[in-house]
Amino acid sequence: xxxxxxxxxxxxxxxxxxxxxxxxxxxxxxxxxxxxxxxxxxxxxxxxxxxxxxxxxxxxxxxxxxxxxxxxxxxxxxxxxxxxxxxxxxxxxxxxxxxxxxxxxxxxxxxxxxxxxxxxxxxxxxxxxxxxxxxxxxxxxxxxxxxxxxxxxxxxxxxxxxxxxxxxxxxxxxxxxxxxxxxxxxxxxxxxxxxxxxxxxxxxxxxxxxxxxxxxxxxxxxxxxxxxxxxxxxxxxxxxxxxxxxxxxxxxxxxxxxxxxxxxxxx
Amino acid sequence: xxxxxxxxxxxxxxxxxxxxxxxxxxxxxxxxxxxxxxxxxxxxxxxxxxxxxxxxxxxxxxxxxxxxxxxxxxxxxxxxxxxxxxxxxxxxxxxxxxxxxxxxxxxxxxxxxxxxxxxxxxxxxxxxxxxxxxxxxxxxxxxxxxxxxxxxxxxxxxxxxxxxxxxxxxxxxxxxxxxxxxxxxxxxxxxxxxxxxxxxxxxxxxxxxxxxxxxxxxxxxxxxxxxxxxxxxxxxxxxxxxxxxxxxxxxxxxxxxxxxxxxxxxx
Numbered sequence: 093x094x095x096x097x098x099x100x101x102x103x104x105x106x107x108x109x110x111x112x113x114x115x116x117x118x119x120x121x122x123x124x125x126x127x128x129x130x131x132x133x134x135x136x137x138x139x140x141x142x143x144x145x146x147x148x149x150x151x152x153x154x155x156x157x158x159x160x161x162x163x164x165x166x167x168x169x170x171x172x173x174x175x176x177x178x179x180x181x182x183x184x185x186x187x188x189x190x191x192x193x194x195x196x197x198x199x200x201x202x203x204x205x206x207x208x209x210x211x212x213x214x215x216x217x218x219x220x221x222x223x224x225x226x227x228x229x230x231x232x233x234x235x236x237x238x239x240x241x242x243x244x245x246x247x248x249x250x251x252x253x254x255x256x257x258x259x260x261x262x263x264x265x266x267x268x269x270x271x272x273x274x275x276x277x278x279x280x281x282x283x284x285x286x287x288x289x290x291x292x293x294x295x296x297x298x299x300x301x302x303x304x305x306x307x308x309x310x311x312x313x314x315x316x317x318x319x320x321x322x323x324x325x326x327x328x329x330x331x332x333x334x335x336x337x338x339x340x341x342x343x344x345x346x347x348x349x350x351x352x353x354x355x356x357x358x359x
Numbered sequence: 360x361x362x363x364x365x366x367x368x369x370x371x372x373x374x375x376x377x378x379x380x381x382x383x384x385x386x387x388x389x390x391x392x393x394x395x396x397x398x399x400x401x402x403x404x405x406x407x408x409x410x411x412x413x414x415x416x417x418x419x420x421x422x423x424x425x426x427x428x429x430x431x432x433x434x435x436x437x438x439x440x441x442x443x444x445x446x447x448x449x450x451x452x453x454x455x456x457x458x459x460x461x462x463x464x465x466x467x468x469x470x471x472x473x474x475x476x477x478x479x480x481x482x483x484x485x486x487x488x489x490x491x492x493x494x495x496x497x498x499x500x501x502x503x504x505x506x507x508x509x510x511x512x513x514x515x516x517x518x519x520x521x522x523x524x525x526x527x528x529x530x531x532x533x534x535x536x537x538x539x540x541x542x543x544x545x546x547x548x549x550x551x552x553x554x555x556x557x558x559x560x561x562x563x564x565x566x567x568x569x570x571x572x573x574x575x576x577x578x579x580x581x582x583x584x585x586x587x588x589x590x591x592x593x594x595x596x597x598x599x600x601x602x603x604x605x606x607x608x609x610x611x612x613x614x615x616x617x618x619x620x621x622x623x624x625x626x
Contacts, residue, residue, distance in 0.1 A: 163571075263546070309588065316597070318586040321576065330583070332610065343599065 093226040100126045100238040100314060104158045107230075111168075111222040118219045119175045121145050123154035124164040124232050125348075129329065131234030132348035134227060135341060136220065136261070137193065138243025138251045140268075142182070142189035144174030149166045153242075153334070160338070162348025166227045171215045193245075193326035196299030201272060209249060210277075216250040217218040219287075238345040242337060244292065245299065245326065248308075256281035263344035265337050268291035268326055270304025271311055282311035290340045292333050297326045360493040371425040372428035374497075378435075378489040385486045386442045388412050390421035390429040391499050392615075398501030401431045401494060402608060403487065403528070405510025405518045407601045409449070409456035409534075410466045413442030420509075420601070426498025427605070431496045437517060460512075460593035462565030468539060476516060477544075483517040485526065485575025491527065505612040509604060511535040511559065512593065515575075516545075523548035526621045530611035532604050534559035535593055538578055548577035556584040559600050564593045572574065 094117075096108040105126045110117050123134070132260040136155060137150045143165035154165035169176050172185070191197045228235045241264040243251035248269035255264050264287060271279055289312050300308075309319040322330055360382075363375040372393045377384050391399070402424060403497045404417045412434035421432035436443050439452070458464045479486035508531040513535035522531050531554060539547055556579050560572040569573075576586040589597055 297599070302573075307626070315590065317590060318480075318597070318599075319586075321586040321588070323582065323584060330585070334586075339599070339602065 093229070102155065102159075104155045104272050106154075109226065111219070111226050113219045113222045114215070115174075116171075116215070118223065119145060119170055119205060120166065120168045120223045120226070122164055122166045122227055122230065122233075123151075123157045123158050124230075125162055125267045128162070128232035128348075130160075130165070130232065130349070131187070131237040132164055132232065133238045133240065133242045133341070133345035134166060134233050135242055135345070136224065137165055137167045138168065138220075138241070138247030138254075139170060139173070140189075140243075140247055141193075141244035142173070142186040143246075144182070145169045146174075153337075157338070157341075160347075161342055163341075163345075164227070164230070166223060168223045170246065171212045171219070193297075193299055195325070210294050213250050213253050217254045220250070220254045221258065222310060224258065225283060228260075233263050236261055240264065240341050242341075244329075252278060252285065253281040256284040261287065263288045263341060265290045265292070265340060266308075266328075267298065267320075268294060268297060268310060270300030271307040272304055279311050282308060286313045286315070288313045288340075288344055290337065291317065291319045292336075293321050294325055294328055295321050295323050301327050354356070360496070369422065369426075371422045373421075376493065378486070378493050379488045380484070380489045381396060383438075383443075383482070383486070385435055386412060387433065387435040387490045387493070388413055388429055389433045389494055389497065389500075390418075390425050391497075392425045392429055395425075395429070395431070395499035395615075397616070398503075398504040399429050399431055399499065400505045400507065400608070400612035401433060401500050402507045402509055402612070403491065404432055404434045405487075405508070405514030405521075406434065406437060406440070407456075407510075407512040408460075409440070409453040410513075414443075420604075424605070427614075430608075431494070431497070431500050431614075435490045437513065438468050438479045438486070460566055461566075462592070470612065480520050483574055484521045484543060487517070487521045490524065491525065495527075503528055504599050507531065507608050509608075511564060511596075513571065515522075519545060519552065520548040521555070523551040528554065530555045530608065532557045532559065532588075532607060533575075535561060535566065536575060536595070537567030538574040539571055546578050549575060550580045553580045553582070555607075555611055556581045556595050557604065558560045558586045559585060559603075560586060561592055561594060561595055562588050562590050566593050 094110045098105055098107040103126050104123055108121050110119050150167050157163035157165055157359050227233050239260045241251055241255050241261050248266040255261050275354050291309050314320040361377045365374040370393050373390050375388050377386050395469050406414050420597050424430040424432055494500050497524055508518055508522050508528050508529045511534040515533040517549055558576050
C-alpha cells in the first residue's frame, strides 16, 4: 500500500492511497470521521460505468455515512476508469455510457463488450480484495468490524463476483443490473451470495430488461433479500432509496460506537 | 355516527363508534394520542381477510403511530368480519383463510368466491367513505389534514377501489394481492390511483402469482410507486417493511405538530 495524502473537510477525513495488483496501480480512497480511532463499520462502494472512486454520489454518501453513523467508506477506481485512464479516454467512455443508459443507443451486449466486461471483472475482484485488506489495516477500521458493499450498474457487475468470494462482507446493496441469458458465471456468483441483499431496480431501464432484473434478484442465494422496483430509467433512482440504503446498512452493520457517543453528546 | 366508548392506555386513546350505511351498522375504531387536540394526519387501515378492525397488527401500529408521529388511525370491520358476524362464523372464515394463504388449499378464485368478494367491496367502499367522513369530524383529526391508507391482502382488494374514489387520500400502502386476468373493474380502479403508492409483495405467496403481483403494480396510475418484493409466503412480510411504511407515511403525510413539540420536549 502506498499512502498518498489526506484532507479533512466538514468533520470527514478522506485519505488517498493505492494498492498494486498484478503490476497495476489501483487508486483508492477511504473516508472516515475526522479524528476517528478504533474499529467501525466499513462500506465498500463500487462506482458505475464511466464514473470513478470519488464520483459525486459516492463522495456525498461517504461523508454522510461518516457523520451520521461513524462509518468508514472505501472506493477504488475500476479498471479503465478514473485515474487509471487519460481524461480523454474517460470522457469517451462517459459519452458512450450516457448514450447506452439513456437508451439513445441499444445497450448492445456485443461479444466484444461482454469480453471487455468479463476481463474488467476478472481484474477488479483481486483489486477489491487488495484494497479491502489494506483498508482493514487502518487503525480506524480494524480487522474485526462489519463490512458492507454498495454498488449499482457496473458496481453490481463487478460487485456480485467480488462479494461472492469475500466472506468479510455481511450485507450488500446491488441494483440497476440484470441476469442475461447465458451469463453462467455471473449467475453462479449470485447464487453463492447468501448475505442480506437489497436490490434496487428501475422498471424502465435501457440497460436491463424487467425479466433480467427479476432473474438476478431470483438468483441471489440469500434468505433475506428485497427487490425495490421504481418506475423510470437508469438515472432515475428516487432519493428515498438512498435513505433506504442507510437503514439497510445500519440494520446489518450497526453504527460506530463513537457515533453513538457523538449523537448522545449533541442532544 | 354513534359513539360507543373510549379507553386510554400507554398514552393512546382508542375511541369506538359506528356508522350506519345502507341499514348496516359498521363498527369503527379510531386511535389518537391521549389528550390530542387540533388537526393531525390520519391513516386508514384496512384489515385482511378473517381479521378485524382491532387485529393485533393494526392495534400495535396505531399505537406506535400515535406515540411516534401524533397520528390518528381509523379502522373498520369489513363486511362479514369482526363484530359484524358471530364468533363461530368468524372462526370458520379464519380457518378457510389460513388454509388458502398457506397454500394448503388452492387459492381457488371460483366464480362464487369472486362474486362474494365483489359484493363485499361494493359494500365496503361506501362504508369507508362514511367512516372517513365521521373521523374527520373529530376535533383531534379535522377536515383539512393529510389522509393515508394502509391495507394489504383483502385490505388491498377493498382498498384499491376505495382509494380510487377518495380524493382526500394522498398516499397508500398496498400489497399481498395481484391483478387477476379479467378483473377489469379492479384494474380500472388501480389505474385511477395516481397518488404515491408503496406496494409490498411476497414472492412465494399462495394467494397471488408473481405475474399477478407485478401486473397490479404496473396497473397503478401513480408516477411515484415502489414495489418491495421479499421471498416467502403471505404471512412472511419482514419486519423492516413495517419500518418502511412508517417512513412512507411520514414522508407523504408529515407528522402532527404536537408530535414535533413532544419530541423536542423529550430531548
